[in-house]
Amino acid sequence: MKTNNKKTASLPGATRLKCPTCGEAAALPASVGCKSPRPFCSTRCADVDLGKWFQGQYSIPVVEAADDTIVNALIAEVEVAAGYREE
Numbered sequence: 910m911k912t913n914n915k916k917t918a919s920l921p922g923a924t925r926l927k928c929p930t931c932g933e934a935a936a937l938p939a940s941v942g943c944k945s946p947r948p949f950c951s952t953r954c955a956d957v958d959l960g961k962w963f964q965g966q967y968s969i970p971v972v973e974a975a976d977d978t979i980v981n982a983l984i985a986e987v988e989v990a991a992g993y994r995e996e
């Protein structure tokens with residue numbers, strides 16, 4: 910008998926997640942009261958990733974704001990929408 914039971918299919922994303930450090934399958938999600946190195950495969954790979962942050966190998970791009978015109982325009986837009994200010 911052939912059945913097509915979707916409940917027995919593997920969870921999408923749960924098994925396909927790969928360790929960003931080494932590319933191996935990620936550790937399983939933590940159960941109650943336990944820790945998991947997820948999305949890494951092991952605490953070693955998590956430590957390697959943390960080390961890269963500490964060494965400045967990762968960086969978050971920063972948008973340089975020359976002046977506050979963008980912020981002031983957004984504040985004005987919110988105040989008009991909230992009725993605090995006339996347009």
Ligand SMILES: [Zn+2]
Nearest residue numbers: 928931950954
């Ligand atoms: Zn790994």
